[in-house]
Amino acid sequence: MSLLELRDLKIHFDTRRRTVEAVRGIDLTVERGEILGIVGESGAGKSTIGNAIMGLLEPPGRIAGGEVIFDGARLDTMSEKQRRHIRGARIGMIFQDPMTSLNPLLTVGDQIAETICRHSGKPRATAMREAVAFLGEVGIPEPETRAGEYPHQFSGGMRQRVVITLALCADPDLVICDEPTTALDVSVQAQILDLLRRLCRERNVGAIFITHDMGVISEVTDRVAVMYQGRVVETGATASVLARPRHAYSQSLLAAVPRSDVRLDRFPQLDYRADGEDPSTRKVIDLSTHWLGRRVGEAATADVAPLLQAEGLTMRFVSHHSVVPSWRRSFAAVRDVSFDIRRGETFGLVGESGSGKSTVARMIAGLYEPSEGRIFYDRTEIAGPGAVAMQPRTRQQIQMIFQDPFSSLNRRKRVGDILTEPIRHHRLAASRGEADAIAADLLDHVGLGAEAARAYPHEFSGGQRQRISIARALATRPQFLICDEPTSALDVSIQAQILNLLKNLQQELGLTLLFISHDLPVIRQMCDRVGVMRSGEIVELAPAEQLFKAPAHPYTRELLSLMPRVVGEDVDRCAEGRQASAGTAQTKC
Amino acid sequence: MPDTNTNAVAPGAVIAPKGRWHRLRDSDLAHSFLSSPVTVAAAAFAMLMILASLGAGLIAPHDPYDMASIDIFDAMLPPAWKDGGEAEFLLGTDAIGRDVLSTILYGSRMSIFIGVTSVILSLAIGVTAGLFAGYRGGWIDAVIMRIAEIQLSLPTILVALLINGILRAIAPPSTLDSIAILVLILSIGLSNWVQFARAVRASTMVERGQEYILAARLIGIGGMAIMFRHILPNVMGPIMVIATLNLSGAILTEATLSFLGVGVPPTQPSLGTLINDGTDYLFSGSWWITIFPGAALALLVLTVNLVGDWLRDALNPTLG
Numbered sequence: 001m002s003l004l005e006l007r008d009l010k011i012h013f014d015t016r017r018r019t020v021e022a023v024r025g026i027d028l029t030v031e032r033g034e035i036l037g038i039v040g041e042s043g044a045g046k047s048t049i050g051n052a053i054m055g056l057l058e059p060p061g062r063i064a065g066g067e068v069i070f071d072g073a074r075l076d077t078m079s080e081k082q083r084r085h086i087r088g089a090r091i092g093m094i095f096q097d098p099m100t101s102l103n104p105l106l107t108v109g110d111q112i113a114e115t116i117c118r119h120s121g122k123p124r125a126t127a128m129r130e131a132v133a134f135l136g137e138v139g140i141p142e143p144e145t146r147a148g149e150y151p152h153q154f155s156g157g158m159r160q161r162v163v164i165t166l167a168l169c170a171d172p173d174l175v176i177c178d179e180p181t182t183a184l185d186v187s188v189q190a191q192i193l194d195l196l197r198r199l200c201r202e203r204n205v206g207a208i209f210i211t212h213d214m215g216v217i218s219e220v221t222d223r224v225a226v227m228y229q230g231r232v233v234e235t236g237a238t239a240s241v242l243a244r245p246r247h248a249y250s251q252s253l254l255a256a257v258p259r260s261d262v263r264l265d266r267f268p269q270l271d272y273r274a275d276g277e278d279p280s281t282r283k284v285i286d287l288s289t290h291w292l293g294r295r296v297g298e299a300a301t302a303d304v305a306p307l308l309q310a311e312g313l314t315m316r317f318v319s320h321h322s323v324v325p326s327w328r329r330s331f332a333a334v335r336d337v338s339f340d341i342r343r344g345e346t347f348g349l350v351g352e353s354g355s356g357k358s359t360v361a362r363m364i365a366g367l368y369e370p371s372e373g374r375i376f377y378d379r380t381e382i383a384g385p386g387a388v389a390m391q392p393r394t395r396q397q398i399q400m401i402f403q404d405p406f407s408s409l410n411r412r413k414r415v416g417d418i419l420t421e422p423i424r425h426h427r428l429a430a431s432r433g434e435a436d437a438i439a440a441d442l443l444d445h446v447g448l449g450a451e452a453a454r455a456y457p458h459e460f461s462g463g464q465r466q467r468i469s470i471a472r473a474l475a476t477r478p479q480f481l482i483c484d485e486p487t488s489a490l491d492v493s494i495q496a497q498i499l500n501l502l503k504n505l506q507q508e509l510g511l512t513l514l515f516i517s518h519d520l521p522v523i524r525q526m527c528d529r530v531g532v533m534r535s536g537e538i539v540e541l542a543p544a545e546q547l548f549k550a551p552a553h554p555y556t557r558e559l560l561s562l563m564p565r566v567v568g569e570d571v572d573r574c575a576e577g578r579q580a581s582a583g584t585a586q587t588k589c
Numbered sequence: 590m591p592d593t594n595t596n597a598v599a600p601g602a603v604i605a606p607k608g609r610w611h612r613l614r615d616s617d618l619a620h621s622f623l624s625s626p627v628t629v630a631a632a633a634f635a636m637l638m639i640l641a642s643l644g645a646g647l648i649a650p651h652d653p654y655d656m657a658s659i660d661i662f663d664a665m666l667p668p669a670w671k672d673g674g675e676a677e678f679l680l681g682t683d684a685i686g687r688d689v690l691s692t693i694l695y696g697s698r699m700s701i702f703i704g705v706t707s708v709i710l711s712l713a714i715g716v717t718a719g720l721f722a723g724y725r726g727g728w729i730d731a732v733i734m735r736i737a738e739i740q741l742s743l744p745t746i747l748v749a750l751l752i753n754g755i756l757r758a759i760a761p762p763s764t765l766d767s768i769a770i771l772v773l774i775l776s777i778g779l780s781n782w783v784q785f786a787r788a789v790r791a792s793t794m795v796e797r798g799q800e801y802i803l804a805a806r807l808i809g810i811g812g813m814a815i816m817f818r819h820i821l822p823n824v825m826g827p828i829m830v831i832a833t834l835n836l837s838g839a840i841l842t843e844a845t846l847s848f849l850g851v852g853v854p855p856t857q858p859s860l861g862t863l864i865n866d867g868t869d870y871l872f873s874g875s876w877w878i879t880i881f882p883g884a885a886l887a888l889l890v891l892t893v894n895l896v897g898d899w900l901r902d903a904l905n906p907t908l909g
Binding site: 016398402403412422472473476 | 617620799800801803804805806807808809810819822823
């Protein structure tokens with residue numbers, strides 16, 4: 001008998017307008033000691049399954065059909081009271097955000113001890129001793145002292161270890177992990193994945209691992225179920241599904257995962273999604289005749305000097321305000337960073353969260369004033385002691401694409417107005433009608449169609465919004481585009497489309513890109529030269545090929561080794577003939 | 590959340606242009622409104638009162654300010670259903686023979702006019718102050734918010750009385766009656782801007798960090814345009830809630846000031862002066878002179894408040 005069995009499970013959300021079928025009849029089993037991965041993109045219904053098993057479906061969500069059988073007992077028909085005994089004691093759950101899963105007012109030790117007490121009835125002192133031992137086991141140094149501390153005193157990774165302890169301390173038979181490492185940096189993620197895998201093995205615990213990340217699936221799971229629009233389209237042993245996906249959706253999903261071993265010219269477009277753009281219909285821009293090619297004032301010069309030069313950039317933020325200058329405290333988010341960006345190239349900045357990459361981007365964009373150092377754009381000093389206020393023409397040439405497609409568009413404005421605003425502000429069109437026509441054309445070029453101008457941002461999905469953001473950035477006819485984690489909020493297949501779009505536009509418009517990401521494979525696919533940042537400094541700066549093949553700095557090597565990889569990356573992933581070179585030597589699998 | 594992309598429009602799909610009316614009827618706000626009978630009733634009643642007072646000249650049975658039509662022999666008549674009441678005066682008459690129903694209609698017109706204009710004044714001041722404080726920050730924020738806090742530490746009615754007193758002191762005595770309404774609007778308006786400023790400041794500080802504001806700054810759009818064209822439309826929700834809730838407060842403040850005799854002159858009565866007039870006769874048996882205007886005031890304030898409460902809940906999904 002399986003530990004957990006889902007039979008034809010259907011979950012519906014009744015809304016005012018219609019019933020959303022989030023899960024449309026799935027069959028899954030989990031054995032003891034087995035890790036089952038559920039992978040899929042947002043909206044596929046994977047988290048809903050986890051919540052349904054735990055009985056945590058929020059209304060209006062309901063189980064509309066099928067059975068959830070846990071260790072021989074029906075969970076879905078069980079009373080809330082009975083289910084409470086199973087929840088926590090026999091099924092543990094680990095959520096994405098470790099901060100909100102812990103009570104900030106109780107010490108870590110108290111929270112774990114309380115859980116042990118409640119589920120096993122052991123005396124408080126014993127429970128506390130067990131809690132401390134457990135914290136040691138999950139790799140928290142000095143567990144005796146740390147147990148007396150509060151969640152906010154722990155770092156993100158350490159906090160997730162505490163959450164894992166909390167989920168496993170009652171000795172459950174099954175643990176459901178919902179995107180447990182998505183909020184963590186890659187180096188921390190690797191440790192957490194190792195830990196989870198080891199604990200599940202040692203304690204013979206079954207686990208369901210819900211994630212959108214193929215790398216994570218590949219590292220941790222034994223079997224994988226690929227979900228698409230509420231259905232499981234493919235299940236099987238992880239290695240075989242990743243190496244030889246049978247279903248067209250799994251194939252397109254895997255093809256869209258950026259590879260770290262070879263740089264492809266474009267991501268293979270095997271689009272299974274309905275709202276994907278059809279690459280064949282997108283018009284290619286001819287710069288000599290197109291509006292985007294018209295330059296104000298001078299013609300584009302064939303200058304050999306770098307387009308952008310950053311010299312000794314330092315940015316200090318005040319961390320403690322005071323009237324008395326000597327009492328003020330500040331910390332340096334960026335310390336003495338220098339680099340050049342050549343015309344037409346893509347320069348990458350990679351690093352973990354807090355390494356200062358976004359701060360550098362914002363200094364270049366003119367949103368922050370650097371504390372020290374100078375920035376030259378096209379030989380003009382735009383920030384630093386010798387800089388005058390940024391000229392409208394320079395400002396117009398530097399544009400930015402942001403990370404969050406939901407907050408980067410004004411939700412009260414129509415898409416058309418969002419796009420015509422910069423055009424009209426810089427007087428790049430003679431009339432309102434011409435501006436509208438340009439906006440329609442831009443929408444066409446980013447693959448949305450001119451009709452989109454009449455809609456409001458909330459009518460679009462994340463990927464479509466990111467296309468609108470790109471169109472807005474292009475509307476000032478920029479030469480230099482800063483992309484600050486442009487795809488980290490997007491699904492992997494949408495990411496592939498957006499990155500392809502950026503590459504196409506760069507090629508057609510001769511754009512220079514500063515591309516910022518925490519994702520090494522994405523950097524590999526996009527960038528010509530890469531700077532690796534750690535705690536505000538660039539530790540290594542090298543051409544992308546060299547950086548990935550022969551990293552010089554130990555930190556770069558560490559980052560590269562920790563990067564989760566899809567097993568079978570060397571297998572030709574149904575992208576026949578579209579790779580620049582195939583079968584490059586694998587360093588680690 | 591399941592299926593976040595259900596609203597997504599396929600590229601190339603023709604988005605059917607919907608009419609404004611259709612969109613309004615289809616919106617979640619309209620749905621929430623129609624599924625709350627109390628709110629619908631309150632809104633209907635408030636609208637009825639506002640329309641009736643606007644059309645006072647047309648629907649009132651008498652013109653209480655036309656001296657020629659007032660007959661002193663009709664004074665102190667009880668409501669029509671009481672002994673001695675006359676059908677002509679449905680809610681009775683006051684001490685000088687004016688029809689109480691008509692005075693209520695004319696009086697609430699004045700009260701609503703003063704309430705609405707003073708709320709608009711507080712809104713204009715408060716929203717501007719809040720936008721500047723929230724967007725610019727620094728010393729501008731410090732100065733504006735300190736003024737706001739000082740004002741908040743005094744009761745609204747006291748601030749209104751104070752401003753009222755100052756304005757009356759500096760105005761030439763001969764003009765006092767003609768500018769009385771303006772003075773009233775200024776004193777109520779200036780005493781209520783703080784709530785708007787605080788709410789707008791808080792929302793502005795949230796919006797300021799949003800990436801669409803950064804994008805607008807990158808395009809080169811100036812601070813004023815960002816504040817009024819980009820941020821303002823996004824903070825309108827809380828502003829509308831406060832404006833509605835403040836409307837009832839402003840009407841009450843007007844009534845209080847008029848009751849105290851520092852409001853509108855007796856020649857142009859409002860609900861407050863009517864209540865004041867009637868209190869002298871309350872214990873001599875002619876209760877209707879003060880009770881009916883009082884009830885009208887209470888109902889108006891109650892219904893406006895109910896609508897405001899609903900609006901607050903409907904626009905704030907976190908309240909559930």
